[in-house]
Amino acid sequence: QKxxxxxxxxxxxxxxxxxxxxxxxxxxxxxxxxxxRQYSRxxxxxxxxxxxxxxxxxxxxxxxxxKSSKYISLFIRDSQPSDSATYLCAILGGTSYGKxxxxxxxxxxxxx
Amino acid sequence: xxxxxxxxxxLVIGTGKKITLECSQTMGHDKMYWYQQDPGMELHLIHYSYxxxxxxxxxLSSESTVSRIRTEHFPLTLESARPSHTxxxxxxxxxxxxxxxxxxxxxxxLTVT
Numbered sequence: 633q634k635x636x637x638x639x640x641x642x643x644x645x646x647x648x649x650x651x652x653x654x655x656x657x658x659x660x661x662x663x664x665x666x667x668x669r670q671y672s673r674x675x676x677x678x679x680x681x682x683x684x685x686x687x688x689x690x691x692x693x694x695x696x697x698x699k700s701s702k703y704i705s706l707f708i709r710d711s712q713p714s715d716s717a718t719y720l721c722a723i724l725g726g727t728s729y730g731k732x733x734x735x736x737x738x739x740x741x742x743x744x
Numbered sequence: 745x746x747x748x749x750x751x752x753x754x755l756v757i758g759t760g761k762k763i764t765l766e767c768s769q770t771m772g773h774d775k776m777y778w779y780q781q782d783p784g785m786e787l788h789l790i791h792y793s794y795x796x797x798x799x800x801x802x803x804l805s806s807e808s809t810v811s812r813i814r815t816e817h818f819p820l821t822l823e824s825a826r827p828s829h830t831x832x833x834x835x836x837x838x839x840x841x842x843x844x845x846x847x848x849x850x851x852x853x854l855t856v857t
Contacts, residue, residue: 636786664844675748675834675848676787720787724844731803732846734786 635659638721638735647744651708655721655735658702662733664724665697667706670737671717679719680706711742747771750835750849757825758857765820765852767835776818777846779834780804787834793818794840825856 638655645651653667664683668676680695682688688695694707704723708715721735748769757763769776774795779787779802789802793812807829808822818837822829832853836846 634786638786640784666845673850675836675850677848678845681845731789731792732787732844736784736786 633658636721636723636733636735639738640736641738642741643738644741644743645711647711647713647742649711649742651706651711651715651740651742653706653708653719653721653738653740655704655723656702657704657723657733659723659725660699660702662723662725665695665704666722666724666732667693667695668720668722668734669717670720676720708740711740713742713744716741748835748837748847748849750833750852752852753850754853754855756855756857759824759826761825763822763825763854765833765835765854767818767820767849768816769818769837769847769849770816771837771839771847772815773837773847774815774840775838776812777836777838778802778808778810778818778820779836780806781832781834781851791820825854827856830854830856 636657666681667679669679670676685699692709696705718737720737722732751766776793778791781787788804790806791810793799832851834851835849838846
């Protein structure tokens with residue numbers, strides 16, 4: 633069993649839709665929860681991170697963590713064509729070297 | 745935008761050749777990482793470094809080797825490339841502590857024929 637499982641998608645939505653991206657994890661020692669966005673032919677870039685259960689909002693993006701269920705989500709409101717990318721959840725474990733465990737990514741396409 | 749650079753961006757090379765993928769960062773980060781990413785698959789950590797003269801193997805076994813002689817430079821070498829090494833290689837760096845954010849380079853797409 634993988635430590636982090638991500639809904640694989642791909643997702644194709646119309647502009648303006650609300651998008652929900654989801655990951656589950658198995659290790660309760662995981663402490664920090666991140667979402668990275670990766671455009672085609674680019675490296676991933678950090679979109680949001682949180683370390684506690686609950687919601688964290690940044691503009692059109694909301695990261696949600698439920699530690700009791702070991703479930704994390706990213707919501708995108710009013711999705712735009714520029715949001716088209718691969719979204720990767722990444723979780724930081726309890727090691728000293730800052731190991732990130734990544735989900736396999738969800739390809740999102742927002743069409744006008 | 746993160747100041748982390750990778751060269752070459754694309755490399756097509758024949759089996760048996762020695763290759764070095766370059767990675768440099770100008771942020772003064774102590775920690776650096778190499779990941780391997782295949783299409784539709786998660787990133788797998790293959791090497792990491794805490795600082796100068798520190799290198800460790802990651803979770804995914806790799807025939808590549810790395811060195812860290814300078815803080816800003818973390819090259820990856822394959823002594824004899826094989827078709828199974830065809831993949832995307834991503835370099836990243838992070839500060840010690842802080843938010844644990846890793847900054848990624850644009851990647852090198854390697855094809856071994």
